[in-house]
Amino acid sequence: DGGITQSPKYLFRKEGQNVTLSCEQNLNHDAMYWYRQDPGQGLRLIYYSQIVNDFQKGDIAEGYSVSREKKESFPLTVTSAQKNPTAFYLCASSIIGNRAFFGQGTRLTVV
Amino acid sequence: AQKITQTQPGMFVQEKEAVTLDCTYDTSDPSYGLFWYKQPSSGEMIFLIYQGSYDQQNATEGRYSLNFQKARKSANLVISASQLGDSAMYFCAMRLRGAGAQKLVFGQGTRLTINP
Numbered sequence: 001d002g003g004i005t006q007s008p009k010y011l012f013r014k015e016g017q018n019v020t021l022s023c024e025q026n027l028n029h030d031a032m033y034w035y036r037q038d039p040g041q042g043l044r045l046i047y048y049s050q051i052v053n054d055f056q057k058g059d060i061a062e063g064y065s066v067s068r069e070k071k072e073s074f075p076l077t078v079t080s081a082q083k084n085p086t087a088f089y090l091c092a093s094s095i096i097g098n099r100a101f102f103g104q105g106t107r108l109t110v111v
Numbered sequence: 112a113q114k115i116t117q118t119q120p121g122m123f124v125q126e127k128e129a130v131t132l133d134c135t136y137d138t139s140d141p142s143y144g145l146f147w148y149k150q151p152s153s154g155e156m157i158f159l160i161y162q163g164s165y166d167q168q169n170a171t172e173g174r175y176s177l178n179f180q181k182a183r184k185s186a187n188l189v190i191s192a193s194q195l196g197d198s199a200m201y202f203c204a205m206r207l208r209g210a211g212a213q214k215l216v217f218g219q220g221t222r223l224t225i226n227p
Contacts, residue, residue, distance in 0.1 A: 017178065031181050031212065031213065033214070033215060035217070040218040040222075041185060041219060041220070042217045042218055042220045043202065043217040044115075044217075045214060045215070045216060045217075048212060048214050049212065050212035050213065051148075051212075054212075055199075056214070058214065059216075088154060090154075090156065092156070092215070094215070096213055097144070097206070097213065099146055099158050099161055100146075100156075100158075100204075100215055101158075102156035104154070104155060105154045105155070107154075
């Protein structure tokens with residue numbers, strides 16, 4: 001079945017550590033996105049990419065990094081520079097101009 | 112500024128009633144798209160309906176319709192005959208041109224509760 005897979009579902013990070021969230025899609029979509037969602041809040045755009053080896057900062061990119069080495073994959077690294085990383089992270093993909101399909105999300109907690 | 116605004120943090124509706132969720136947007140780009148998504152407590156994002164800026168007619172998908180008023184820059188979601196399963200967070204989103212790529216931005220959401 002085609003879709004978007006995010007892993008892991010739950011992730012615990014110690015302070016000062018970098019962690020990487022995985023996002024893979026087999027929908028042959030060009031565009032991919034990362035969002036952060038805090039409890040009871042909307043989705044805030046972290047990074048987005050329309051083609052391989054190219055990506056743009058969203059509204060809250062500080063403390064995060066991404067890569068787009070393959071069309072299917074768009075991993076997000078939460079660095080130690082992100083001071084408040086505890087949140088729900090959602091990855092999405094779309095054909096350019098069409099609706100976005102979302103993964104099931106990764107819940108990151110700093111311990 | 113390009114932004115999406117949802118002014119209703121929460122709404123409570125009786126089962127079987129119709130409900131309207133408000134969404135206003137701001138963009139100077141003539142080409143854009145508007146989406147509504149539903150997010151149940153599980154966290155998944157469920158696509159509901161889409162309206163393109165050049166579409167002449169309001170979009171409809173089953174019990175969902177989008178009241179698109181371009182001059183007012185509003186794209187309200189109407190749910191007819193609400194059901195208990197409609198209780199969830201609802202997000203309005205806008206697709207617009209970013210720096211070198213299209214991006215999708217979301218409003219703050221409205222929490223809808225359907226009472227039996």
